[in-house]
Amino acid sequence: MDASYLDLLMAQQEEVAEAEGGGGGIWVVADLVDGGVAPVTLEAIGAARNLADSLGAYVYGVLLGDGVADLALALYQAGADGVRVADHPALASFAAETYLAVLADLFAAEQPEAVLFGATDMGQQLAARLAQRMGGGLIEHTVALSLDEATRALQASFPVYGGEYFEIAACPQARPQFLTVEPGAFAAPFIDPYRQGSPTMLDVTPLEPAVRRVGEADGFAPPPVPLNRARLIVAAGRQAGDFALVERLAAALGGQVAGDRGARDAGWIESGQVVDLRSATVAPDVYLAVGIRGDTFHNAAIEQARFILAIHPDPQAPIFEVADLGLEADPQQVLPLLLQALE
């Protein structure tokens, strides 16, 4: 049997049939990035697929944009049973009023059980306003989902204090349940190239936007973030070797440059950038200690950091005891490789 015949057979079998009359289902509103479907949307469809299979419900995707009808295939292949497309020049860029009107009309007719958005700029805004308009509950920045079979409610975990722990919440009564899904939190779904379907087009009535984009904010610079509130810190120590590499790494990661007392004595940083119990304690999401030996005062000052990566040539350096990941290497040799690997 040749492959093309098999393809044909599979394609016939996998033609997705939609339920007549609709009703219920888990809906995913797609985010677009660079003319394609955003990874977070595919992840959300994957998560919705798992839940829908337990619930005995269908998964639907919604695409809004200009010239986006072709992207429907990506949603089908990721696991959607049906796709609705709103294709209109007025939807080319995110316009809250028109997007909301299209989605509110659609969901009023379809009565979804749950609606998932990506926790992106657009998804966060649409989810909150739609939830209020339709009387639904909303859980933002969901990182895990489970099912409460008694009430058919989705139980969602979201991070508290930046991920120190997670709160679990559910919306047992009101429907639809709105959720925004944190990018990268769910596994990318299996892409089934044999799945396909024909999307339904939606009517779009453009509304006059109340908020108008004037242009780029030339010359606007956000206020500097003090070290104790920085989210990512790249800190240098005596063994850092080449400070320019440390600065390049900070720029590549979008972090702030700091150091220990040794780095200050070497003249690399100002005294305001010293991380030390006697100067400033920090609590970033990520702390990179480059060539810092890590004395008691320094290590106590980074106690609140959520992830510590240490690079130091001496295997006995105390910094390794507090680090989540340690690299026993000369920073001067390993940093260029790290910069390369990050690109």
Next chain:
Amino acid sequence: MRVIVVLGHVLDPRGIAVNRRAGRVFINRREYILQPADRCALEAALRIKDEMPAEVVVLPRSPLPDDDVLRQALATGADRAVYLAGDGLAAADDAAMARLLAAAVERLGGADLILTGATTLDTGQGQLGLRLAEALGWPHVADAWALKTSDDRLEVVRQEGAGYAVLEAALPVMVTVAPGALEPRYPDGARLINIYRGQGEVAAALETWDAADLVDADALQPLLERRGQEFPPERERGVRASGGLEEMARSAADALRRQVRV
């Protein structure tokens, strides 16, 4: 011009310790601070007041056990604060608060601009401001970094990809302010003392409204239900990367990508 600021409080993270092994949050010091993003929103309102004649009114974003944050806002420069109390209020979630606040805004006689924080420090939820905009039927601008007002228009700077863009809207509008957008000012010591002593006009600026006068009890029913907490696995410290230099660099890059989600 009337500017309403919606603000809330949060347990000071420096006073809590999360024990992952025990699966518990230990509160060593029950001290509340203003939500950092709400504090930026208050600062934005006060900067408008510095520029032009404006009245700054403060409302709470969530049910508050006491009115400390409102007093703090008054001491910082707000003209008027309304504390919302009531029996059914304690359980209210963002959906219920949005309805209640919309009714409170109506009773205040409307406003030209409403400001609140774009996200909360603890739960990271940013829905209240947007829900309030929807309840009032106003347009919104989310995650503002800078504001400039004239009599009937507002210019807002917000992040757009890697850069920043200027948006323009007609008043009234609801704006959520990004945490860290502005360097907030501190409360005035003398005003703070007067408020707590109940002296002077600042003390008279704090009113208490009963939620039952604003909305029905049904409107305060929460939609969300807390179902517990979950703790990430305990941190395994002291792990060393293995292999040659390149392998180490790669595992470090992978770990960083997982953490930063670049």
